[in-house]
Amino acid sequence: MAKTRFGALSAAEEKLIELAPRRQFGWLGPSADDQSPLNDVAHAEKWGPERTVRAALLAWLTTDPQASRLVHPSGIGFGGARISGELDLSYLTSDKPISLIHSYLPDGIDLSYSHLKSFELRSSRARAIDGDLATIDGDVLLSFSSFGEVTFFRTRIGGSLDCAGSRFKGAGDDTVSVIDARIGGDALFHNGFSTDGTVDVRLTKVGGGLDFHGAAFTGSDDNGLNAERAEIGGTLSWNEVTHTAKTILDLENATAGALWDDEASWPAFGNLTLNGFVYKTIDGGPESSAARLKWIALQGSGYFPQPYRQVAQVLRDDGHDQAAIDVLIAKEIALRRETKMGRIERLWNLVLEYTIGYGYQPLRALWWIAGFVIFGAILFGLGYRGGLITPTEEAAYQEFIRSGETPPHYPVFNAFVYSLENFLPVVVLYQDQYWRPNARHGFGGKVHGSRAMLDGGEVPSRVLRVYLWIHILAGWTITPLLFAGLSGLVRPD
Secondary structure (H helix, E strand, O other): OHHHHHOOOOHHHHHHHHHOOOOOOEEOOOOOOOOOHHHOHHHHHHOOHHHEEEHHHHHHHHHOHHHHHOOOOOOEEEEOOEEEOOEEOOOOEOOOOEEEEOOEEOOOEEOOOOEEOOEEEEOOEEOOEEOOOOEEOOOEEOOOOEEOOEEOOOOEEOOOEEOOOOEEOOOOOEEEEOOOOEEOOOEEOOOOOEEOOEEEOOOOEEOOOEEOOOOEEOOOOOEEEEOOOOEEEEEEEEOOOEOOOOEEEEOOOOEEEEEEEOHHHOOOOOOEEOOOOEEOOEEEOOOOHHHHHHHHHOOOOOOOHHHHHHHHHHHHHOOOHHHHHHHHHHHHHHHHHHOOOOHHHHHHHHHHHHHHHHHOOOOHHHHHHHHHHHHHHHHHHHHHHOOOEEEOOHHHHHHHHHHOOOOOOOOOOOHHHHHHHHHOOOOOOOOOOOEEEOOOOEOOOEEEOOEEEOOOOOOEHHHHHHHHHHHHHHHHHHHHHHHHHHHOOOOOO
16 A cells, blocks of 8 residues: 555665554664664764655555554554654544654654644654644653754643653744643653743643753743743642743743742742732742742832732641741732832831731730830839929929928829820820829929929920820820731731
């Protein structure tokens, strides 16, 4: 049948025809050793006609109804051959696996609109592969090979897409374009995968993981991964990745079951896009708030709250509650720094940060309360001993001025209680109504015991009165914020 259709056959073609009905992988070159220099595709341009198979014959053998019926169910498998002409399987159907290793396809491969069982091209070279809108029931294995541009636009792959160890050259273009495809298994670009262009998996659904462990992005042009709106059922692995200053990692609106990365693999500032990226857990990589905030900051300028919320949620789910709180607080700080706030709004943002951590750390307010009360107690105590704070009742005041003491029935001044009462709203401890800073008193005047009455002293009591007002206002601000923070009323999320 082959001779009738194609005429005289080369030695490699005759061997291929003989092997087709058998469950046997065959070498079409002079050596069956896959490590032999004779099977090194780096020198495949020198391979002669004796190991050349016409692409049209291979396509006929795998897709012609009469010919393919005689092919063993294990499919076509051979190595060490040069394929002349473009391997055009477009719009054709093959129910047998196709496996080529250590082979050279200088004119490329067209799988567009085809329906294949599985396709393997390993340790080989091909100019380009067009697999747009193809349907492959099993795996597509393009491993440890060298290619130009490869495209699988809206392709349906039932198994995995394996590009492990392969090199893709395109000088800044989309060297591997898998846009809006459906991959049932994993999409593997690991273990030595390299490209000087971009892997584009926008809108693609991957049932398993998307793996770039040990990948390398090279060249002086744009390169990296565009996974915008991709859906990854398993883990997105981006670790031990070699990259350049122009390597991008675009995960905008993508979803993944998990994330596994490392800090050394993160792209340069401005080359990372995380807005809308949703993942359930961090399988590997940094889980400290400091590291993840550094990761988020690589997005560049602008305020994007979603990455903060996502990191916080994952850290909380993984048991890192404090780290999650740190991230949420950083989100509010970024809001103040990256957006145009009015002065009052910015001031309020600062108050919330330093008093109750935006509601995520309400007990911070206790330090402020303690600080104000203790400082107030010291200041009011000094004021009392200096004669700046005097009784509010006339008779007690006169006795105080005359003898430096108050009548026995009069409440004794307590600096700490006085500070506490004036700071805490609504609290009545019967100090404030009996003692007040007196505008006519200050240090440096007529001394009665340890106190001084002033007619023009150096430190007038009005300074103490101003602080008292600040003390009271601080109490009316911080104390309600404490309870609002404890109840969760002021948390932004």
